[in-house]
Amino acid sequence: MIRVENLSVRLPDFALNGVSFDVAPGEFFTILGPTGAGKTLILESIAGMVPISGGRIRIGGRDVTDLPPERRGIGIVYQDQALFPHLSVIQNIRYGLRYRPKTAGREAEIDRLVQRLGLQPLLARAVVNLSGGERQRVALARALAVAPEILLLDEPLSALDPNFREEIRDLLKSLHRETGITALMVTHDFAEAHFLATRTAVISGGRIEQVGPVTDVFRRPVSPAVAAFVGMKNIFEARFDGGTAKTGPLELTLSGVVDSLRRFVAVRPEDLEVGLGPPDAGRNGLNRFSGKVTRIDHQGVFCEIRVRCDGLIWQAIVPTGRLVDRGIVEGDEIWIEVPPEKIHVM
């Protein structure tokens, strides 16, 4: 439905280089990346709002590369909603209708959309007096009212209060299910992508690092940048030899033999086991090392703890209850265990 081929954009202080990906009809696709990675630039290139220096963009089989934004069949929803401040809610929603052919069922469609998004009581209101969640629902209605071929979402949840964020996130998910519209969302929040999308492209520094199903990217990141982005906090350079990886002084046993071209190991913080005392206390697991707790950050139900083992700092996420049960405090000598099957190699 959307095909981006070799897209390049040159700005004075930033560049997109050879970005390519496909979005299937009806798919919810996300572009993931840290702030400043070029995500919004990709979105605005698809929308035709920035001049591109190379590549082709197709929407629904049409080559739209040389078309102005108004002829691309897109709907766009911005983080800050970008509602027209001089128009009322209903005027915002109906803004694009004059550019569409008047079809028989159109008014009924608009009514249904307004009902579905719960905007009926707000129609006459000025948009400046709406809450963040209401504003985002109006922005969605305005974009969907013109029946676009694709829906572009630029961090639509980022600027919302946490309670509105959940509401709009759920709404996006159910709207996507009901309408079957092709959606492309830009976000820096992996959890959002996980919740909403089937596939994702991870972008960093103006290029795509990895494209694939969200769960694949989550479990098998291809580079340290992607690994860090999906929350693998323990990423170390390593030398590989058959079934082992040497990271500094530590030798990790892997769950299988890997080729020696790999260069990194990565472990999710929630996959580490920790316990008080020397490494041989309790059952004798593989990859168990002694270390010292340098820091504990309480985050409610979970704690993030940092453990120094022979110069490497490991980060583990442990249920607060378990930490308290085991009596672990900052400065303690403890053991950590890295289960071989949880070690990801890149």
Added chain:
Amino acid sequence: MRRPDPFHALAAASTILVVAFIVVPLAEMIRQPTAADLKASILDADVRRAIWLSITTSGSAALISFVFGTPFAYLLARRDFPGKRLVESVVDLPIMIPHPVIGIAILSLAGRQHWIGRLAADLGVRVMGSVTGIVIVLTFVGLPFYINTVKNGIEAIPQRLENVSRSLGATAFGTFWRVTFPLAWRSVIVGMILCTARAVSEFGAVVIVAYHPMIAPVMIYERFTAYGLRYSQPVAVWLIGVCLVLFFLLRWLNPPAGRART
């Protein structure tokens, strides 16, 4: 009680001084003419004609600025292009050039020795000593104020609003009329007021291009040099009065910023 901070005391003192510096001469000028002088002056058809000419020519300059300056201001606010800085400095030139020099510069185009002057003459357009000449001069001096004000106004409108409008099917033109212009309207009005105000106050350039027909500042100058202070003051008071009324009227017609017109 706290001792006043010396810096704030200094700031307060300079505020009073500056306000007095501006208000006292103006107030004195308004106070000095007698009611009889003022009445006699406004009953003089020449005075009324001069004030009216000042207002219509300045208003025309503002309208011309609106027509040609608005798309230009949009371009400056929204696009980056090579030499943009240079173009912006060019726009500011009329603010910096001494006023008689502006008059001389315009005359050097208007004469028979220049092809533009010959073309204008062939078309029956006279610049020297004509209303056309006055309007040209006033537009020249007023345009920068209009363009800079509207440019700032458009820059303050998020470009995302225009992007959304385009995505919903509006052309660049449609977007300008339905989004940018309604939101920039206030700065357009302010720009026209500034442009008119600047044009009304112009003397040096006009007096070179068109001593006659006489606009109010030229008439004030003439009466001052020929008859002295007492004879020129009432005309000045009327000019100021009429302009203030006009500006307040425009402000009043223009709804306050940020209020949605639904």
